[in-house]
Amino acid sequence: MLKAGQLTELARASSRHEVLAGTELPDDGTYSNVLAGVIKLTRNLSDGRQQIVGFHFAPDFLGRPFEPKRPIKAEALTKVALCSFPRTIIDRMADDTPELGHRLLNHALSELDEARDWMTALGRKTASEKLASFLLMIARNIDPANRSASSISFDLPLSRSDIADFLGLTIETVSRELSRLRSDGVIRIANKRHISLESTGQIEGRCGD
């Protein structure tokens, strides 16, 4: 898709780096590829209420070509490996290479689809449906190989408080619903953070959609 000269140029301008969990990723006008790890995007109301409005899992784009600054903060949830490029280079290449422009557009559109799915969850699903939908989403994104597996096991990259901020609930409700899923035999929980989905079918049935 890219020409040889472009690849060389990209390679020269790129910089790889790693950040620890908890690091805030400044919006420095840079465009990045997420090589490993998970990033959360949060939006705050003035009185401190918080909503997580999206995630970036590896491998994924990160950055806002052509866009004005927004009151959205990006923060690493796990150790994250990034490969960054100056925005100017990407913008120029997108002009020369329609295929790259398509990919940026497609990526934005699928983020939009996801945001709308979560609007539906936030507005119309019950707490227990929200938790089921959330676990399935994480399972499928944390390792793309899981997409169609019938039994999945993974480490949650989020604290209970982050989960609450994503699902529009409180920590206590998240904890209670996880306990309920466990006692219903739908999931297993080890060390608070390690989750096993016994049967994806059963979880899917609890998502409400």
Place this chain on the structure above:
Amino acid sequence: MLKAGQLTELARASSRHEVLAGTELPDDGTYSNVLAGVIKLTRNLSDGRQQIVGFHFAPDFLGRPFEPKRPIKAEALTKVALCSFPRTIIDRMADDTPELGHRLLNHALSELDEARDWMTALGRKTASEKLASFLLMIARNIDPANRSASSISFDLPLSRSDIADFLGLTIETVSRELSRLRSDGVIRIANKRHISLESTGQIEGRCGD
């Protein structure tokens, strides 16, 4: 931004048409400009619960270049005037004219920003903050000239039931919160659908962000 030949080609391939309020707009792979009116985008859960996930006000793009079908339905809320183009032409022109590609991308990104703002409202705002935010959003979009006016008056293009489906509330709560805003002197309501915002500052103060 477009070359003369492209404009001719677009004009030849375009088709203008109007639809009545309530018409569903089929996802026929077409790309349209909304010349007048308001369109709602809805997503349904299998048991009938519904969420409105976005609106299109004139003048605005409508269409999903390069994207697979999604369980999202578009429906005219008012009489709508559209100018449609076959997707193939737009896609081809976007390849030739980077400026057009940028506009498509920018448009998708601002829809994404809006969706995320509403995620925050759905997850973290109270019913009364949701109503205030909603009225302000409608006021600003129904007539772009309103953007900075301090006192605005307009006809709601949505029924109470649509408002409820957008804000994740019930009809009754929407009605009660509107009554409260009226009795607090923040808005005036005539004929159920005609709203006057006495002072945008006061409404802004009730949006929670």
Place this chain on the structure above:
DNA sequence: GCAAAACCTTGATCTGGATCAAGGCGGCTG
């Protein structure tokens, strides 16, 4: 290895918004 801090769970109680219920108000239709 001990203490403090951070995070999580579970129970008791409360409450914002849902649900149930009963009209009110236009606007069509016959």
Place this chain on the structure above:
DNA sequence: CAGCCGCCTTGATCCAGATCAAGGTTTTGC
């Protein structure tokens, strides 16, 4: 113009999830 239907409002009651409260468990720092 009477009666019906769709839409909206308002009141009474209920309940899912919030808030308040009290530990338990894991991690961190010294």
